Amino acid sequence: MISNEVLNQFVNQLQGKKSRIMVVGLGYIGLPLAECIAKAGFNVIGYDTNLNKIELLNRGESYLETMSASRIQELLKTGRLSFTADIACAESCDVYWVCVPTPLLNGAPILDSFYSAIKSIRAIAKKPFLVVVSSTSFPGTTRSIGLSILVKEAQEEGHDFFLVFSPEREDPGNTKFTTKTLPRVFGALNMQSAKVAMVLFKQLFDEVHQASSIETAEASKLMENVYRAVNIALANEWGEICAQLNLDVWEIIKLASTKPFGFQAFYPGPGVGGHCIPVDPYYLLSKLKSIGSNAELINLACDLNRKRPHI
Ligand SMILES: NC(=O)c1ccc[n+]([C@@H]2O[C@H](COP(=O)([O-])OP(=O)(O)OC[C@H]3O[C@@H](n4cnc5c(N)ncnc54)[C@H](O)[C@@H]3O)[C@@H](O)[C@H]2O)c1
Structure with a gap:
C-alpha cells in the first residue's frame, strides 16, 4: 500500500x-x-x-x-x-x-x-x-x-x-x-x-x-470487436441470402438503416481485416476454453469470417 x-x-x-x-x-x-x-x-x-x-x-x-x-x-x-x-x-x-x-x-x-x-x-x-x-x-x-x-x-x-x-x-x-x-x-x-x-x-x-474492474475494461474491448466480427459475418450471410433470393442487399440495408433505433448497418465484403477483428475474438475464445467453456455464436462467426473471401 x-x-x-x-x-x-x-x-x-x-x-x-x-x-x-x-x-x-x-x-x-x-x-x-x-x-x-x-x-x-x-x-x-x-x-x-x-x-x-x-x-x-x-x-x-x-x-x-x-x-x-x-x-x-x-x-x-x-x-x-x-x-x-x-x-x-x-x-x-x-x-x-x-x-x-x-x-x-x-x-x-x-x-x-x-x-x-x-x-x-x-x-x-x-x-x-x-x-x-x-x-x-x-x-x-x-x-x-x-x-x-x-x-x-x-x-x-x-x-x-x-x-x-x-x-x-x-x-x-x-x-x-x-x-x-x-x-x-x-x-x-x-x-x-x-x-x-x-x-x-x-x-x-x-x-x-x-x-468497475480491470477485467471489465479488458472485456469491454473484446466486446466491441466481437460485436463487429459477428455483424460482419451476418452482413456477409445477408449478401448470400439476397443473392439466392434475387434481391439487392444494398437496397435492403439502406432501407433498414432508415429505422432510427435498433439497427446499425454492416455491409457485405471480403471478410475481416486489420489488426483487431481477425484476432480479438480468438483471445476471448481461448479464455473461455481455459475454463472449459465456449461461445457458439462467436465461434461460428469466426469460422464464417475465416472462410472469406470465397467465390
Ligand atoms: N493497430 C490497431 O488498430 C489496434 C487497435 C486497438 C488495439 N490494438 C492493440 O494494441 C496493441 C499494439 O498494437 P499495434 O497495432 O500498435 O502493434 P504494432 O505491431 O504496430 O506495434 C507494436 C510495437 O511494439 C514493439 N515491441 C514488441 N515487443 C516489445 C517489447 N517487449 N518492448 C518494447 N517494444 C516492443 C514492436 O517492435 C512494434 O514496434 C496490440 O495489443 C493490439 O491488439 C491495436
Whole structure:
C-alpha cells in the first residue's frame, strides 16, 4: 500500500505535468499515443525493441502510413518526445504505457511481448510508478500476468506501483477521431491506481470512463470487436441470402438503416481485416476454453469470417 503522502506527491507531479512517461511499443497504437501525451505537455520517451524503427524516428522519418514524417519532426522539435531502444532510459520514468503486440499463432494468443515488456519495466522502474496496459488481451491478463510479475519483484525490491488497463480504440487512418477525442475507458487495480489514472487521463483525453474492474475494461474491448466480427459475418450471410433470393442487399440495408433505433448497418465484403477483428475474438475464445467453456455464436462467426473471401 502506498502512503497518502506518496500518493499525493505522485498526483501533484502528474497535475503539474512533471511526470515522465514512457510508451513501450511504438506501433500503430504507441506512436500516436506518444504524440498525444507529448502534445498534452508531458515529457515522453518512446521505447521500442526494434532499433531500425528508433533510428528512423530519431531521423524524423516514419514507418507508419498513418503517421506522417512531418508530425514526428514537429514533436522532435518540441523537445518533449525522444525515442530509444535502450530500456535503461526507463529508470527515470513515472509512468509506463504498454502498447506491445498481442498477436495469434495458430489461433492461440501469443503474449511473449507482453511478458517481456512488463518484466523489463519491473526490472528497471524505481520509486512509485504507474503501469498502463493498453495491449488487447483476454480478461485477466493484466492481473494474472502483469500484476504477478510486478508484485513478485516488487516484494523482493520493496517497490510500490499503480496498475490500470485502458483499451485502445484507435482506428488507424480514421481522421474523424484522434487519440485525444476518442472516449477513453479504463479499469484499475485499486482506488489509488484509479485516482492517479484519472488525473493523468483527464489531461490527455476529452472523455474518460472508469470501469468497475480491470477485467471489465479488458472485456469491454473484446466486446466491441466481437460485436463487429459477428455483424460482419451476418452482413456477409445477408449478401448470400439476397443473392439466392434475387434481391439487392444494398437496397435492403439502406432501407433498414432508415429505422432510427435498433439497427446499425454492416455491409457485405471480403471478410475481416486489420489488426483487431481477425484476432480479438480468438483471445476471448481461448479464455473461455481455459475454463472449459465456449461461445457458439462467436465461434461460428469466426469460422464464417475465416472462410472469406470465397467465390
Ligand atoms: N493497430 C490497431 O488498430 C489496434 C487497435 C486497438 C488495439 N490494438 C492493440 O494494441 C496493441 C499494439 O498494437 P499495434 O497495432 O500498435 O502493434 P504494432 O505491431 O504496430 O506495434 C507494436 C510495437 O511494439 C514493439 N515491441 C514488441 N515487443 C516489445 C517489447 N517487449 N518492448 C518494447 N517494444 C516492443 C514492436 O517492435 C512494434 O514496434 C496490440 O495489443 C493490439 O491488439 C491495436
